[in-house]
Structures are given as structure tokens and as C-alpha cells.
Amino acid sequence: SQQGEEDPQALSIQEGENATMNCSYKTSINNLQWYRQNSGRGLVHLILIRSNEREKHSGRLRVTLDTSKKSSSLLITASRAADTASYFCATDNAGNMLTFGGGTRLMVKP
């Protein structure tokens, strides 16, 4: 079953704009991770935020985590056409596996 649910399911923006994707989950977590998937390819790990962290940055990526609301957001600043991909959140519930959401399909138009 899916733990995380991304919102929106699809997002289309112009190059240079910021893209924000949200993820909600249901149970307590150890950490939450964001992955990127180019069409027809495997997933690539982007960033991990632990349950005791509220915000994390990596280059043009900014992730926030609100454990009281069981939600996270991924912000991509100054988007580029190359950022076009699907983005997935995944939660680590202290087991041996990650549970992935349904993803947000991001299209960045040149």
C-alpha cells in the first residue's frame, strides 16, 4: 500500500519558475526521501530528511518536513527543462523497506 501521496499529480511550468510538490503520509516515520525518475528509467535519490529535521537544502532543491501534519514539500528553484521528470516521495517507517507515493509528473517548458 502507498504511504505517501504526492500533490499535484502533474505540474507544468515555464523554465525559470519554481516548482513545488507536496507529499502527505499516514504513519510515523524515521525519514522521508525524494527521488527523481526520468521517463523509462530507474529512480535517482535526491535528498533525505530525518524526522527531527524541518528543512534541508541541496543545490536548487529545498525540502521541508512537518511531522505534526505528516507532510513534506519539495521545492525546485529556477527550474530548467532538464528538470522534467517524475518526482516521488518515499517514507522509511523503521522497517527494511521504503514505501513510495504515486509521484508528481513535472514538465518544465523551455
Next chain:
Amino acid sequence: SQTIHQWPATLVQPVGSPLSLECTVEGTSNPNLYWYRQAAGRGLQLLFYSVGIGQISSEVPQNLSASRPQDRQFILSSKKLLLSDSGFYLCAWSVGSSAVYGYTFGSGTRLTVV
């Protein structure tokens, strides 16, 4: 450096035929290994995971099975494929739990059952 190999990249198989997908990891020891399936435009569904040789945990009862005959080899199999087995199959590995480095995924196998 660690690498993960998954093959074949694409596969078209008739209904009722057997299946064998292989995944191997290089550059690490005793990885956790995972098989996921992704339907078109959807999220990932965990099928199997393994924390060691011969240890397989199944998340979803289905027409598939998995085996780990060697430390860094993970095989997904079926004796008789169904149309519903079509999808994008992804192998992944992690060092212990995902807490530190996350998962590293293979490039996937696109399976079409006809």
C-alpha cells in the same frame, strides 16, 4: 564504486511463459535488495526484499517469486506469466536500512506480456 546491473532492459513474453529477471550489485557486500513494480504512470509497488542470502520477504501475494542465490544477486521469476504481470520492474539496493544513503535503483526492465 557501487553499481547495479539489471537486465534485460525490455522483454516481450507470451502469456503462460516463464520469466527470469536478474539483478546484480557490484562494489558492496551484504546489501539489502528489493524488487519493485511500477504500472504505467503510477508509483512503485514493493514486491520482494531480501536482507541476506536465501532470505526473501514477500509483500504482495502474486504470480511472482524471488530468490537470492548469492550475496549480490537477486532474481525475479514466474512459472507462468499473466497479462497483469506487465509493467516496469525495478531492482534496488541499500546499505542496511535506507536511513543513511537511500536506495540505488537499476535502470529497470520493461515487461510486456502478450
